[in-house]
Amino acid sequence: MxxxxxxxxxxxxxxxxxxxxxxxxxxxxxxxxxxxxxxxxxxxxxxxxxxxxxxxxLPSVHNEVKNYTNRLHTVTAEKKMIGNKAASLIYPGDRVILDTSTTVQACAEQIENMECTIITNSINQAEVLSSKPEIDIQLLGGKLQKEHRFLYGSTVIEKLSEYYVDKVFIGVVGISENGLTIAHEEDGLVKRKMIQQAKQVIVLADHTKLGNTDFFRFADLRDIDLLITDTTPQKEFRELLRKNNVELLTADFEEGEE
The missing domain is CATH 1.10.10.10 (Winged helix-like DNA-binding domain superfamily/Winged helix DNA-binding domain)
Structure with a gap:
């Protein structure tokens, strides 16, 4: 040979x-x-x-996280389903934080025009919501991450500490036994503070994120109240959620039970 x-x-x-x-x-x-x-x-x-x-x-393989505009071009039907389910959980009078992920943007696009307050560090989320006159938008000021279109830094975190909200909607690159992970530390630090300021923490993650671990851990599974995904996860992952008291909601209206 x-x-x-x-x-x-x-x-x-x-x-x-x-x-x-x-x-x-x-x-x-x-x-x-x-x-x-x-x-x-x-x-x-x-x-x-x-x-x-x-x-x-074999060497480790790390998937490149595309910039925000490119990721928007690949928003899947599954993400739109998740976004629709998430938007249905926002009610008149709610005070809500939205992070910078494309799945959360799918939620922003489907929020009804009603009296509520949305706080975000995403210039895309703010732009989407600006077409809905009843929604009060609080855009957090800070340093602009141009490639991924979010604001970050100490001023964002300090301002977040002044708000106490009903719900926060968070996107992830990975969710596993290692917790919630993201590719960029500066984004993760803001997400961590967002979680601390909310009564209910809702994570939006399609099936490709389940069981994955990325670079920076910004929260533990026990910090989550509800996970919205597009299909019922495998039994092992559902058990992991139960152990950490995380409720599961699937966007196809399944209960996620055995």
Missing amino acids: YQEERLEFIIDFLKKHNRISVEQICSLLDVSRDTARRDLVRLEKEKKIVRTRGGAI
């Missing part, structure tokens, strides 16, 4: 089994330990593997 064929075999094996040892390479490909090591050295130089003691693993 030529080296190129061996390298392709090793990568395919790693994709299926996550790791491979030198002994496995020798046995499966009928080569010497020196040949196995040379193959691993080459794959490492090509940045296709990470060498470990006695073998190799």
Whole structure:
């Protein structure tokens, strides 16, 4: 077998089994330990593997978080369903915080024109709501994150500390046993403060976010009151929610029960 064929075999094996040892390479490909090591050295130089003691693993893959405008172009029907369900939970007279996520924007777009107060650090949410004359909008001032179109920093957090609201709607990149996570720390710090100021914490997350963990943890599962998602999660995830006293609401009107 030529080296190129061996390298392709090793990568395919790693994709299926996550790791491979030198002994496995020798046995499966009928080569010497020196040949196995040379193959691993080459794959490492090509940045296709990470060498470990006695073998190799695949490198970690981090999905790039697209800028806000690009993410808006990929708002799915599932996110719109979640947004519709979330908007139905806002009532006249409510005082509400909306964060900067595209799923929360799907909520903002579907809020009825009624007397309520919306606080946000998202210039997109403020723009969407500005077409609804009955809604009072409080836009938090701070430093502008141009790529993702949100305001952040100490002035945003200080101003948030002055408000006490009925509900906060939060988007995430990941929600798992590790808590609520996001790609950017500055965004996460603002979300953390938003959660502290609300009587009810409502997380909006489509099924692709469930079980995932991203870079910065801004809250624990026990900090959430309600999770709105698009499909009923697997049993293990539902058990995780129950242990942390998180209610589950699915946008397709299922109860999320066994």
